[in-house]
Amino acid sequence: MSSTAIGADSHGSSGHEEKNYLNATRGLKSWIFTVDHKRIGIMYLGAILTFFLIGGLLAIAVRLELFSPDPVLTKDPSLYNKLFTLHGAIMVFLVLVPSIPASIGNFILPLQLGAKDVAFPKLNLASLWVYCIGALFLIAVILTKAVETGWTFYTPYSKDSASSVVLATLGVFILGFSSIFTGLNFIVTIHKMRAPGMTWRRLPLFVWAMYATSIIQVLATPVIAITMLLMLLERTLGIGIFDPALGGDPVLYQHFFWFYSHPVVYVMILPGFGIISELVTVHSRKNIFGYNAIAISSVSIAIIGFLVWGHHMFVSGQSPLASVIFSALTFFVAVPTAIKVLSWVATMYGGSIRFTTPMMYTFSFLFLFSIGGLTGLLLSTLATDVHLHDTYYVVAHFHYVMMGGTLIAFIGGIFHWWPKMTGKLYNEKWGNISAILVFIGFNITFFSQFVAGTQGMPRRYYTYAEQYQPWQQLSTIGSWVLALGLFTAAGVLLKSIFGGQRSPHNPWGAVSMEWETATPPIEHNFHEQPICEHGPYDFPEIDHTMGPAH
Amino acid sequence: MLSTLIAKTFWLPEQASTFAKSHDALFYFIYWTMVIFFVAIVGTMIYFAVKYKKRSDDDRTSPLEGNTKLELAWSILPSFLLIVMFAWGFKGYMSMLIPPANATDVHVTGYKWGWNFTYHTGDVGNNELIVPLGQPIRLIMSSEQTSPDDMAVLHSFYVPAFRIKRDVLPYRYTVLWFEATELGSFDIFCTEYCGTGHSNMIGKVIVVPPEDWEAAISSGRDFVDDGSMGTLAEFGEMTFGRAGCPACHSVEGQRLTGPALNGVFGREEAIEGGAPVMVDEDYLRESIMEPQAKIVNGYPRTMPTYAGQLSPDQIMGLVEYIKTLQ
Known part of the structure; x- marks a missing residue:
């Protein structure tokens, strides 16, 4: 991390051709059996983006059907129900959960630590394979067993759905294993493989976010396995656990489901927070505002996140006392989350802000995630949640958090590290246009859903009362703009591969360790063990002669 | 638009x-x-x-770290x-x-896919809940299966104009109350996904002046086929006799094999090996369907289950009958 490496194409890359991780070995087998964290990250990225495309097309189909309360695409409500189940399950379990950790995390984390790989490279490869098996299994179950329960798989709907829910949960369970593998790998890598001089205080905040995420993955995922075992016992031995006909309690299933799935919400969003911490600093040329607060808040969100699952169940018939406690605990999560947002905005103060594509996505994130986070207040408050629960308001809220937050950060991160991964530059102007289109399309699509929701439009409706039609139509039109923006972003990136300029060694002038090595990196990351001599955000532009008030 | x-x-x-x-x-x-x-x-x-947009390559930035x-x-x-x-x-x-003490009870049954409303008079309305203006109404809700081959599933009872919502669970009672302040007709939506017909599970609450209420609900059909029965509680009394309940349960206070049932509603009962329970609709129902679950202290475990033997209407009637016993 010498300061000469900053800002310019000072070493490596341009002149002589050194082999990089992409061309060091060739052939399909060299990819399928690779243990290189960078190749695994790239394959994960390819798989996740493919599923993102499929999930997105399903969303377009769902929105199209909702253009009118009368049939548009199909006259069969159960086909519509399958579409949104598939959309939700793919987006949550195949896209959002693995998205950032498995792709960008796998690629960047060891580089940021100055390590030559993750701690357990073969486990890492196993994680990718297990993910692919789990993904195909889950999709096959949903398609063949006609699961139309929504992604939450609440029991019971019918005798048929009850058996397929066991299989769908098995799919989630298999996918959970791949999460556990990645999480375990990251925890050990972060503890044991940091470059000399890289103290915990010098860890990039992306690494801190990955650390918090990994803890949740390792601790929460076994709960889905327990749930599945209990369901299997119920189906095979007829012990009443969740099925009321056998004397079981369907609300208990909801407890199990959310005990897993609520912490998993933080598995989805924390990595996004990590990316934004990197992007806002590098593109503002500023040290992060409140490093400790951001790092600690990631970990405290991970912990409190385990204690709030019951806020999904205020009207479910759970005990009122439990609801009151869960409401109070939920407000506690608001505090560390707010600290992060305010710290990112404060980081921009006194900077030299580049309006690059990653920064445009960062602006977009701050806008959208602020709405996503703040609208959660009406849902954590007991009395207002009663009215809003299971309406489009909730749908809008979690899309603002999950798509406006996680996926926007993910796309921003892809644009930021694209030159590192591919060695190519993309067209910045079109990159920025994609960010603006996505921003506009997203708001039209989902803001209208807030209004439909507060007015009482329930979610998971194939047809609806006509007073909601204007908002539904606006939302559908927005989804087309959003799709256009996302396809533009995809086009910009694809074009860079096939005709993009060669990227300089360090196009953003970042000073964290992943830019210390060649772009794209060599197969073993670094020629020799790098030494960490400064923090991840000590940019050369920072004027240490200025008082902190400037 | x-x-x-x-x-x-x-x-x-x-x-x-x-x-x-x-x-x-x-x-x-x-x-x-x-x-x-x-x-x-x-x-x-x-x-x-x-303000801090990049001006030139020579920009210097603030060293602020917090x-x-x-x-x-x-x-x-x-x-x-x-x-x-x-x-x-x-x-x-x-x-x-917490519903007011003077609230009028209406039984709500969610099924795939619709709502039945059973009034104390024994009248039943389908997908139309008729309530009097300005009087508290308490809904006692459960979900029932439509045929023996299928399952009862989760529903949720939601009236946006009233800002109320509560999940409706299979074989169990949940309670919700409200007091309407406007005359008119308001949407009821099901907000817990319940399968193919979920979005068609739409009903209406019709708020009428209190003086018109009895007439309005009696326009609905009587749920007892023979036309002989009056109120829901009377139907329950008939069921009580037919199902053989008086053999073990007195309604006048004597101790028979099981506890006497007069005055039991709303009382707190000590339970064998568990916390005391408040006797409400849900406990009465549980004691009929699954009698061994919570035995009142000092009574033998002899009552058989009536699950599968009583129709949802009969259970509803029994519960209402027991509530009237003083």
């Missing part, structure tokens, strides 16, 4: 219950808090983005607002949980 958007209240539907006004006051308090914070955060972001006072302030001060929101929401939630 635009005119429809503007003509309607932008955020919330009409207010038609006593909860609506207090709910909306809290809603707008939180809403404006959200708006103020949003404008402050995003406004500052835009201001910084414009400010303890500011960080403490923005961590602690908003907490007070959060406490207000929590406490206000708690108060509203509690008022929704």
